[in-house]
Amino acid sequence: MADDGHNPDDAARSPPSADTLALLRRRPVQAVAIAAILGIAAAAFAYTGGWLTPDRLSPARFVDGMQQAHGVFPGFRRSHAKGICLAGTFMGTPDAKSWSVASVFNGDPVPVTGRFAESTPNPYAPDSSDPVRSMALRMPAEGGEWRTGMNNTPGLPVSTTEDFFALVFATAPDPQTGKPDPAKVQPFVASHPEMAAYLARAAAKPLAANFVNDSFNSVNGFIYVAPDGQRRLVRWTMRAEAPFSSLSQEEREKAAPNYVFDDLLAQVAAGPQKWRLIATFAEPGDPNKAAELWPEGRREVDMGELIVTHVESEAPGNCRDINFDPMVLPPGIEPSDDPIAYARSAVYSSSFRRRMGEPKSPSAIAGRSAEAPQ
């Protein structure tokens, strides 16, 4: 090379500007060091993003699994796809503010919007096929907003995110029957005692006839921050004021395909529908595991009343375009160490991102609304 034997100081004074490659060849160690630094930075980024660890359970992988096992209806939530929007008011009891400083409990009426749904990913599934129902709410609060996604099951079948991911596959419907394949469910039940206990609880609990006399549980544990700063582990239930009634499986199957939603629309048209928010506080040693219920006798506090006065089909800009992320919490309500709550937040976000960009079509509950008389 022409530059061999040059004086290194030449470069510092007047580096040849014509030939950058020649410059690099003259300082190969430095050139390799720079390449190595870039390579390490890029590899660190790739590792952090999970590309080098395909076994890591990412939100995208979780939603892929749900879609693969249970099907996908583009434009809809990957779960709880069949739903209807609600609006109304929440008002805290005089007692509520001594348990949480969240402004939603200060006793003033708070405007509420939300969504009733069934857990199926199929927005056209008949109501008789799905006993798992949900109520999701959002309300403005000082310093933020409160969102909660509750469902009517007695706890969850599992307590960890990894088990939940395995459950998604274990309960995948058999293409032949449309129902979970016993050959997949049985081994899961056998290896997960929590699941066996859940199935026993669910079987013992009669299914409410409709949304307005069903009660909805917080699914996860959260923390209420009291005015004195004390933090208490809490679960809550939105308990129906309407008297409980139930339909037999036969009656359900004979009913109209959207009977649960038809009932809701008719009942809201007849008058406001009410629930009471009952908080249950843990005692020391109570497990903060979504699959384990707390023993009877825990302190229950009536935190307030939810009054639903309006329901309407999903449409652009209403509850359809809201992610009811249960980790959207206002000052006064905090996350606990229940891992499922965090996983729900991450997975809902991934589902939300996918469905928002997809073309929308109406669900089975299209073009309907009801307003309670004043």
Add this chain to the structure above:
Amino acid sequence: MTHYFNGLARVLHWLMALLILTMLFIGIGMVSTVSPRYYELLTVHRSIGIVVLVLAAVRLINRLLRPVPPLPADLPGWQRFAAQSSHLMLYVLMFALPLVGWAMLSAGGYPIVIFGSIPLPPIAPHGDQLFAVLRTSHSVLAFLLFAIILAHLAAALFHRLIRQDDVLKSMT
């Protein structure tokens, strides 16, 4: 003619380098996990994002008002072009990433809360397709920013170790 960036420019450069690199790693890391880290990182990500936006505004004003050292006179034309265009892109992205993130949360109907209890107003209308476009843009722009930062780092080291000129020194 000055040979150095002014003190404020140097402080902001290294502080923002740290913050922006941290943000890129937090961002890519949080969307890859369903563990509690998802929520913890997301919370921090939103707050630091707004800090970066504010610092970027201060930095831009300082850059426009104060003289900057010239590039070496003998720098080849293509390297001069690469330096100027990548610096412009770095400025654009320092603003674009926080603004797109903020607008994306607005379009998604999310409350935007920083430092635990400071609410920010929405800066874009609530809308499904708008959210989808902004959400994808946020990722694409983040990858672009990381790539330009790597190029910027390579160029700084090239000046220091290979050309052995005073470019890196002007910022340290």
